[in-house]
Each structure stands twice: as C-alpha cells, then as structure tokens.
Amino acid sequence: xxxxxxxxxxxxxxxxxxxxxxxxxxxxxxxxxxxxxxxxxxxxxxxxxxxxxxxxxxxxxxxxxxxxxxxxxxxxxxxxxxxxxxxxxxxxxxxxxxxxxxxxxxxxxxxxxxxxxxxxxxxxxxxxxxxxxxxxxxxxxxxxxxxxxxxxxxxxxxxxxxxxxxxxxxxxxxxxxxxxxxxxxxxxxxxxxxxxxxxxxxxxxxxxxxxxxxxxxxxxxxxxxxxxxxxxxxxxxxxxxxxxxxxxxxxxxxxxxxxxxxxxxxxxxxxxxxxxxxxxxxxxxxxxxxxxxxxxxxxxxxxxxxxxxxxxxxxxxxxxxxxxxxxxxxxxxxxxxxxxxxxxxxxxxxxxxxxxxxxxxxxxxxxxxxxxxxxxxxxxxxxxxxxxxxxx
Numbered sequence: 075x076x077x078x079x080x081x082x083x084x085x086x087x088x089x090x091x092x093x094x095x096x097x098x099x100x101x102x103x104x105x106x107x108x109x110x111x112x113x114x115x116x117x118x119x120x121x122x123x124x125x126x127x128x129x130x131x132x133x134x135x136x137x138x139x140x141x142x143x144x145x146x147x148x149x150x151x152x153x154x155x156x157x158x159x160x161x162x163x164x165x166x167x168x169x170x171x172x173x174x175x176x177x178x179x180x181x182x183x184x185x186x187x188x189x190x191x192x193x194x195x196x197x198x199x200x201x202x203x204x205x206x207x208x209x210x211x212x213x214x215x216x217x218x219x220x221x222x223x224x225x226x227x228x229x230x231x232x233x234x235x236x237x238x239x240x241x242x243x244x245x246x247x248x249x250x251x252x253x254x255x256x257x258x259x260x261x262x263x264x265x266x267x268x269x270x271x272x273x274x275x276x277x278x279x280x281x282x283x284x285x286x287x288x289x290x291x292x293x294x295x296x297x298x299x300x301x302x303x304x305x306x307x308x309x310x311x312x313x314x315x316x317x318x319x320x321x322x323x324x325x326x327x328x329x330x331x332x333x334x335x336x337x338x339x340x341x342x343x344x345x346x347x348x349x350x351x352x353x354x355x356x357x358x359x360x361x362x363x364x365x366x367x368x369x370x371x372x373x374x375x376x377x378x379x380x381x382x383x384x385x386x387x388x389x390x391x392x393x394x395x396x397x398x399x400x401x402x403x404x405x406x407x408x409x410x411x412x413x414x415x416x417x418x419x420x421x422x423x424x425x426x427x428x429x430x431x432x433x434x435x436x437x438x439x440x441x442x443x444x445x446x447x448x449x450x451x452x453x454x455x456x457x458x459x460x461x462x463x464x465x466x
Contacts, residue, residue: 080377083107083363084450095434095459099448100241100271100411103298105356112359116352131351139354142361143305146371147289148279151310156344157354158304161270161292162188167344168266168288168306169196169233170317177202177232184209184240186270193235205231212245213400216407220251230260238272239409242439243400246409249278256287266290273297275410277372285309293353296374296410296448298360302353308341319347374449378410381447381456385412388460400442411446432462 081088087104096104120127140152149155158164165188169177179193183206196202207226211219227234234256239246247255256265265287272278274296280289286309293303314337322338322345337343364370382405386393400413416422419441426438436445447456 079367080449081452086110088450091435093433095455095462097445097447097451097459098435098437099446099450100244100295100409100444101437101446103274103295103448104450105298105300106360106363108359108363109299109356112355113352116355127351131354135351135354135358138358139303139305142358142365143307146273146278146361147307148281149284149307150281151284154284154308154310154341156306156308156341157349158306158344158346159302159349159353160188161268161290161304161306162192163346164290164304164306164344165189165235165266165268166192167315167317167346168264171313171315171344172232172264176200179204179233179235180207180226180229180231181205181235182207182209182237182240184242184245185235185237186241186268189235189268209237209240209245210243210400212240212247212407213243213402220254224255227255227259227263230263232262233264233266234259235266235268237268237270238278239269239276241271242413242442244271244409244411244413244444245401246272246276246407248276248407249280251407252287253282256283259286264288271295271409271411274371275375275378277370277375280307293357297357298449299353299357302350303357306341306344308344310340312339313337313343315344317346318343319345321345321347375410377449378447379405381451381453382408382410382412384453384456385445385447385460388457389463393463410448411444413442413444416441416443429462434459434462 083106084104086107119130123130136157137152139157140155143149143155144152156164179202181193181204193202193204197204205226207223236247238252252267259265267287267289269278269289269291273291284307288309289307291297291305293299294301297303318335322343386403394414397414397416400415401408416425422438422441422443426436426443429436436443438444
C-alpha cells in the first residue's frame with residue numbers, strides 16, 4: 075500500500091491540523107477517519123439497545139477487540155486479555171495481586187510516568203524495593219546491557235517491569251530480545267512488559283512468552299484508537315487481585331475457596347468496573363480497516379523506518395551540532411520516534427517553541443526532543459521538515 079493511500083484514511087485529523095506539520099505520533103497518533111463512524115456507532119448502539127447494550131458489547135465488541143489483539147501479537151488464547159480505561163488501572167491491579175510485603179522490583183530509569191511515579195510513591199510507603207537499571211545503556215552497549223539485565227532477572231526479584239520501547243529515548247527491545255530475557259526467568263518472578271510505545275509500531279510475536287508474561291498496552295498511541303483502551307495479556311493462574319470490580323463477577327467464578335470473594339479463572343479476574351466502551355469501537359474500526367487493506371504491523375513499521383531514514387539523510391551528518399542522538403544510526407532496535415538530547419533543557423525548550431511558531435509539532439522530555447513518525451506522513455512531509463530544519 076502506497077504512503078499516499080495511508081494518508082487518505084486520515085483526512086479529518088489532517089484537515090484539523092492544516093497549517094501544521096505533526097511529528098509527535100508517539101504522543102498522540104492521528105486517528106483514521108473510520109474511528110468517527112465507530113464513535114457514532116457506539117452512540118447509536120446505546121440508543122438502539124439501551125439495557126441490552128452490555129450483552130452486545132461483551133458478545134460482539136469485546137471478542138472482536140480481543141481477536142485483533144491475538145492476531146497482531148500471535149496469541150493463541152484471546153480469553154486471556156483484560157481491558158480497562160487505561161494502563162495505570164491495570165498495572166496497579168497486577169501489583170495488588172502480589173503478597174502484601176515489600177517487593178523487590180527490577181525495572182529501569184526509563185519507564186513512563188504512569189509506572190515511574192507510582193513506583194516512587196510505593197517506595198515512599200516501603201511497599202517496594204526497586205532496582206533501576208539505566209535504560210540508556212541499551213544504546214551504549216546493547217549486548218552487554220541485555221546480558222546484564224538477564225543476569226539481574228535470574229536473581230529472582232518479585233517483579234520485573236520493563237518497557238518494550240523506552241518513552242524518553244525510543245530505544246526498543248525487539249521481541250526476540252524479550253524472549254532471550256525472559257524465557258527461562260525464575261518461575262516465582264512476575265514479569266510485566268509495558269508496550270504502550272511499541273504496540274502498533276514494533277512487530278511483536280508473543281507466542282513463546284504467552285502464559286509467562288503480563289503484556290500491558292493501550293490504544294492511545296500507535297494503535298490509533300485514542301483514549302479508553304488499556305489492555306493486559308494475562309498468564310493463566312489463580313489470580314486474586316485486591317483491587318477488583320464488578321466486571322470480575324461477570325464470568326464463571328472459581329469455587330475453589332468457599333467463603334472468599336470469587337474470581338474468574340481467566341483474564342476477567344483483572345477487569346475492573348464500568349467504563350465507556352467507545353474506545354473499543356474505535357479500536358475495532360482501526361484494525362478492521364488495516365485488515366481489509368492487507369496492512370499489518372510489519373508494513374506499518376517498514377513505512378515508518380523509511381521515513382526515519384529519509385529524515386536522517388535529509389538532515390545530513392552535521393545536524394543539531396552539540397546535540398547527542400539517543401539512538402544508533404542503523405535504526406536497529408529503535409521505535410517510531412527519534413530522540414536527541416540538547417545541551418540543556420532551556421535550549422531544548424527554545425528549539426521546540428521555535429518550531430511550534432513555524433507550525434511544526436514535536437515534543438520534549440526535559441533536555442530531550444522527540445521527532446515522531448506515523449502513517450499519516452509521507453516522503454514529502456519529511457522533505458519539508460528537513461528543509462525547514464536546515465534553515466533553522
């Protein structure tokens with residue numbers, strides 16, 4: 075499918091951003107036009123079905139969303155996928171299923187705010203004992219970093235929590251590297267992989283890790299579906315999260331523990347309470363579209379890597395003098411955004427604001443500037459951006 079054909083599916087968002095060049099897909103990827111129709115269909119179903127709405131959602135909408143996720147991640151068991159309004163709700167529910175004692179948590183210093191902030195707060199309360207591995211080491215010595223992290227996993231921490239793509243650098247763990255890290259992890263260690271900046275961008279095959287890891291993601295970024303679609307791939311087990319809601323009653327409950335609160339024997343154990351289902355409609359519409367068009371995540375990734383390569387060629391070797399790229403020039407093991415570190419946060423802010431005044435939207439994390447790429451861009455957009463940057 076040609077890049078121009080991709081763009082035709084984003085006409086509403088492109089019209090809404092007329093006069094701008096939006097290179098921040100990792101913060102908010104544009105939604106395809108079909109999501110507007112899906113939004114209206116959700117409303118129409120509520121009006122048409124009224125009290126019968128939830129039966130329709132759980133018999134048709136949710137199974138379709140699970141089927142898309144299973145296909146995209148190569149999972150055999152769609153029933154082991156839970157949903158929530160956001161990933162934070164799901165990660166706190168996972169931790170609530172663990173013993174009530176200080177937990178040894180192996181993680182990195184490059185985790186997204188949703189987890190990093192929560193971890194600091196738990197640490198203040200003495201609930202966790204974190205070990206934070208510097209994430210930028212993945213750029214400096216990839217093989218060494220992976221070997222060191224795997225060695226730390228083998229010490230059997232209670233929890234390992236790591237991003238598939240680190241939000242402040244774009245460095246990515248490819249699925250074969252995830253398999254190497256975790257295929258022989260100690261059985262008592264619970265593993266959570268945060269895919270929020272990876273799902274929909276990085277081709278991922280979880281077949282060999284299914285049943286071993288929790289895989290956490292959402293619809294807001296590269297899944298192109300907007301808010302309200304947090305998902306969690308759950309290993310089968312006797313899970314009894316303390317943080318629980320009425321959805322977990324909406325299933326066949328285990329009768330193994332008479333007198334105690336019952337839990338579903340599948341991923342429904344991790345569902346919470348009532349949420350707006352509109353995001354599931356949008357998610358299904360997006361991946362129905364790309365399925366019809368024969369577009370998978372490998373094709374999306376190839377398109378974006380082509381844009382990134384064109385961007386680097388257009389900038390030339392002397393781009394951003396004094397700045398440090400946070401990625402290898404080969405683009406191996408990199409997500410869908412490219413990050414540079416400026417000499418100071420003030421310089422980064424000045425640069426970003428100057429671009430914004432000229433209609434270019436990127437984003438900033440401290441002294442780091444992130445240029446993101448998506449399906450709604452083509453080679454002409456990248457050429458326009460590099461020309462503007464050379465004039466800067």
